[in-house]
Amino acid sequence: MIALGRDFSRVITVKAEKIHLAEIRDFVESIGTELGLGLERIFDLKVAVSEACANVVEHAGCGTTPLEVCADLQSGRLTFTVRDSGSFHPPSPWRDTFNNRGLGLPLMVALMDEVRFMRLPDGGTCVSLSVLLPA
Structure with a gap:
């Protein structure tokens, strides 16, 4: 376990393909487990990152661009x-409730x-998802 x-x-x-989403969820779960996080917190992380x-x-x-997921722990923030x-696609407040989109x-x-959400210099997108961990 990581202190x-x-x-x-x-x-x-990985390649940006649906088939790799399970691999990414496993990656997130392994980080949460290493940190000794509870199952509920690990589940929340897996859902958000997924x-x-x-x-x-x-x-x-899909499949034409690499997808990179980086996990960083710094000063109690994961x-x-x-x-x-x-x-780049800026986040939109609009949602399609009819189609659950x-x-x-x-x-x-x-x-x-x-x-x-940040636009990258190459035109791509960066999404940063953070949680504060208990001391």
């Missing part, structure tokens, strides 16, 4: 950063302590 006082960084890079990655698969060009090199962003915001 919470010790910072670390881990990265996984939603961000599903957006990459859908909007950044941050998962999801990056792609596809085209557009629920990912509100879900990420509800589950995480902080969610940030």
Whole structure:
């Protein structure tokens, strides 16, 4: 188990394809387990990161762009950063309730302590999902 006082960084890079979403969820679960997080917190992290990655698969060009997920622990804050090199799509407050679409962003915001979206210099997108860990 990783001591919470010790910072670390881990990265996984896959093709932006649905088939790799389970691999990313396993990566997130392994980080949460290493940190000794509870099952509920690990589940929340898996859902939020998986939603961000599903957006990459859908909007950044399925299979045509790499999808990178980085886990960083610094000063008691665990941050998962999801990056792609596809085209930037700013978050939209609009959601299609008729088709149950557009629920990912509100879900990420509800589950995480902080969610940030950034446009990358290459035109891609970076989504940062952070939680504060107990001391």
